[in-house]
Amino acid sequence: MTTSSFPLVPAPFQRHIIHLLRERARRAPGRILVSGGGRELSAEALLETSGRLAATLAEAGLRKGDRVAIQLGNRLEFLEAFTACAQLGLFLVPVNTASKGHQLAYYLQNSASRALITESGQMPHLMSALECDAGTINGLARIWFVDAPPASSAQLKNAQLLEKMSAPLSEGDPGEASEPALVMYTSGTSGPSKGVMCSHAQLYWWGHYSIANIGIGEDDVLYTCLPLFHVNALNTFYQALVSGGRMVIGERFSVSRFYRHLIESDATVTYLLGAMVPMLLSRPADASERRHRVRVALAPGVPEKYFQEFEPRTGIRMIDGFGSTESNFVIGSALEDRKPGWMGKVIDGFEARVVDEQDNEVPHGTPGELVLRAREPFAFALGYFGMPDKTIEAWRNLWLHTGDRVVRDEAGYFKFLDRLKDSIRRRGENISSYEVEQVVGLMPGVEHVAVYAVPSELAEDEVMCAIVPRAGHGIAGLDVVRWCESRMPHFAVPRFVRFVDDLPKTENGKVQKYKLRQEGVTADTWDLAASGHAVKR
Structure with missing residues (x-):
């Protein structure tokens, strides 16, 4: 009877990606780990090619703790960059390929990324971010393209082709498994998106x-x-x-x-x-x-x-x-x-x-907020990058508050x-209603706006906005879509637009979005899907 070498059950200090790859290569040399785009890599091949990329990053002056943003589609270069950053103790900052304009500039600025790894197809999004925040974009030490940089990249400072060094970085101790590997941005609820530090x-x-x-x-x-x-x-x-x-x-x-x-x-x-x-x-x-x-x-x-x-x-x-x-x-x-x-x-x-608003556990069958805790060290995120107040708020009473309303049965x-959070999930993407409101609110003729979720026929949510127009301004639903499509990811562009005289508010002036969600898609709501138009990507 033979015993399998898998799954890997590493000691605590070996839970770092570099140790895992080395152990995988030792136990199954030559076995393909990942393939895509006509390429395939074993664990040892990934270590070798990412080691040469790590040498490039080090030569550019990047040091442990620096952040490197990456805006790539599904290609193996993404995993090579992740592994290269891990060898140097850099934090990779994955950015949605649909992000552009203010949102892309915000991710780069908020994470204080020193470099960006991207591809030629993302150039229009990068240019839109440059127009919004030239200082942040031009302040990057490097903008690397994994393919041939487009001619328009000449408008960017420090833009060049990402080339791997001929020799890999010397193998050494990559650091502790408890250290950050990623800063992943997740949808904001009552404010901008937060960068989750994943170890x-x-x-x-x-x-x-x-x-x-x-x-x-x-x-x-x-x-x-x-x-x-x-x-x-x-x-x-x-x-x-x-x-x-x-x-x-x-x-x-x-x-x-x-x-x-x-x-x-x-x-x-x-x-x-x-x-x-x-x-x-x-x-x-x-x-x-x-x-x-x-x-x-x-x-x-x-x-x-x-x-x-x-x-x-x-x-x-x-x-x-x-x-x-x-x-x-x-x-x-x-x-x-x-x-x-x-x-x-x-x-x-x-x-x-499942708890109430005061974190008291509620009986089975009673809806409440889902709160979580891990027994293994560092099995949850380390917190939000540069936002200690938000970290304390989310982990209050030493439980992670998910913001999700659930119910638990007797079994x-x-x-x-x-x-519970004011966020929207559409086609697998988390959308910050706050960020959509920031864009729509800048549109000429918009006095007030509230963005919220309504049910989709395909499960999950659709994005709807209620707008109070400024006096004397005429706005149509399609005008809102055309304004948004060049300023935010396509999946965040509102499908439903409703024009109202006022928004429901509390006594202290906060918009009561739950009332808008209860009203849902009303008879006077404009529907992009029914209009015959589509969002331009």
Whole structure:
């Protein structure tokens, strides 16, 4: 009887990505770890190529603790940059590829990033950020392009092609697993987005708990088309690394090509978001939906009603779960224990409570806020970068407050109800209503604006805004969309626009958005989807 070398169960100091890669290379030399875009890398190949990139970063003067922003699509250069930064103790700052203008400039400024790694296709977004904040953009020590810089990059200071040194950085101690690996921006609720500091240990635990809950082994092939700048896809990388399996990165989600990509990748495990399942069910059924090898999909947020159609039609069984950038894979259930429509039970290694506004635990069946705690050290985020007050607020009473309203049944299953926070989740993206309001509020003719979520036909949310126009100004719904589309990510542009005489407010002047959400899409609301127009990307 032979004993498998996987999954990796490292000592605390070995939970750093560099130690994990070295151990994977020792146990399974030459085995492919990740592939995508016509390339594939083993653990030792990733260490070698990222080591040469680390030498480039070091030569540019970047030192431990510096932040390096990255705005790339799903390509292996993303993981090379992540690993290179880890070798030097740099914090990688993943930026959504849709970010532009004020939002992109804010991420760079707030994180105090010293360099940016990007690609030529992002040049229009970078130029829009330059127009908003030339000082921040030109203040970057380097703007590196992983492909040939476009001619327009001559307008940027310190822009050049990112080239790897001929020799890798000397191998050494990369640092502690408790140190930050990433600063990941998550949607603000009553203010700007916050940069979540994720340690190397937290990312390891993401992989560890996901492997156990999904049931992943070293023979599995994990296909994801979710973006690498989100924790979901980075978690998939750690699942492959720790389990001994292989990750295949898809360029992006496509309804028409999703099953073909599952077949081509030989995937056994895949990853879906709530809105993706009804989109896949909307296409005509064909044989490709059953020709793949996928047995299970991690599919958080899928409404119960879609399980009954999707699983028999595709042969893919889905499991739900809960995790956030600040936490980990905290709630879930294995296939044999799942309860469709419910997130699952708290996973061993964590604690979860449902509490009232004063953090008192409420009885089973009573809605309240989900608060969490980890037993393992550094399994949760370290806090918000440069925002100690927000960190204290979120971790008050030594529990992470998720801002999510849930209910727990007598058997210990948790069900998501809605968000206490003023945030919006649309097509798998978290949107700050505050940031959308900042853009719409600058539009000529807008006196006041409130942005909020309304239910989507595809699960999750749609973005709606209520606008009080200035006297004497005429504004149409399409005018709002055209104003927004060049100033924010396409997924954040409001679908619904309603013009009102006033916004409901409390006695001290705060907008009562819950009243607007209760009213929902009214008869006098303008709908982009029904207008025949579309958002320009």
